[in-house]
Amino acid sequence: MTIITYETNIGVDVSKKNLDISLNDETCFTVTNEKKGFKKILRELKQFDKKSIRVAVEATGNYERRLVVFLQENGIAVCVVNPRRVRDYAKALGFLAKNDRIDAHVIRLYTKTSDPTPREPITKEDQLLDSLVLRRSQLVKQRTAEMHYRESAVDIEAQRSIERMINQFDKEIDKIECKIKEIIASRPDLDVLVKHICQIKGIGEITAFNLVANLPELGKLSNKEISALVGVAPFCRDSGTLRGKRTIWGGRSEVRSALYMATLSAIRFNPPIKVFYDRLIAKGKLKKVAQVACMRKLLTVLNSMVKNQTDWNPEHGLIA
Secondary structure, three states, X not given: OOOOOOOEEEEEEEOOOEEEEEOOOOOEEEEEOOHHHHHHHHHHHOOOOHHHEEEEEEOOOOOOHHHHHHHHHOOOEEEXXXXXXXXXXXXXXXXXXXXXXXXXXXXXXXXXXXXXXXXXXXXXXXXXXXXXXXXXXXXXXXXHHHHHHHHHOOOHHHHHHHHHHHHXXXXXXXXXXXXXXXXXXXXXXXXXXXXXXXXXXXXXHHHHHHHHHHOOOOOOOOHHHHHHHHOOOOEOOEEOOEEOXXXXXXXXXXXHXXXXXXXXXXXHHOHHHHHHHHHHHHOOOOHHHHHHHHHHHHHHHHHHHHHHOOXXXXXXXXXX
């Protein structure tokens, strides 16, 4: 495997309307978060060798997506970094003040130090799939809110209004799911991958769609790396003789949420997972801790299955 050394690291602080770009210690400029602004960034980057450039942006609730896709389409390596880690790095450097330009400089320095791997470029079909999976998630959240309103509504007209909204959300969600299935079916590689993932009891099509869209690294990283990427790897908090609680944090919340719901189902209907869960509970583990352990187990088994192109085997890898 060829190791690429990025001599030029660029930090970008992303907000809904603007982008602040740090080229070096002296140069930082602001553009709008739209295609016009993206083109200005590209013009500024022409002073560097394209192959040596690595642009880093923080994950900011999808406001960074259009910029990431634009830069990748123009042959620029892009990595999306964890904002919490960047902020911790800033504190370690003594950057107590915080504004957009300072953040852009810190992102650049953090990238140079931590050397993150750029994201793989995605096709337009991948972008569409990603957007549809995200849109479905948004609609489901809105439908859930309406269902909560229905429980407290006492007036008949209010109840009817809520029912109309729920029905409309159901129809729109069905349309989105049909479109997602069309895209998956048109891509033999994704179709096989979804069927492969769905071999495990507890993991249905929706979870598989989420993993395919939001976790393209599945099968390409080690089990430890994929667990940390999703945010289900426990981190210690020890100091001297003190042994703190192991906790999880960071990672991709969309994947983690989908995996959590699949795990709740697997704990009930997937015998090896149920045995694993019951054994942890018998050892005195809290339910939430046992559930996270099962999430991690499911993810690592999936990762190994995809990496090694093996089928689901309930007798291997889950009870060990």
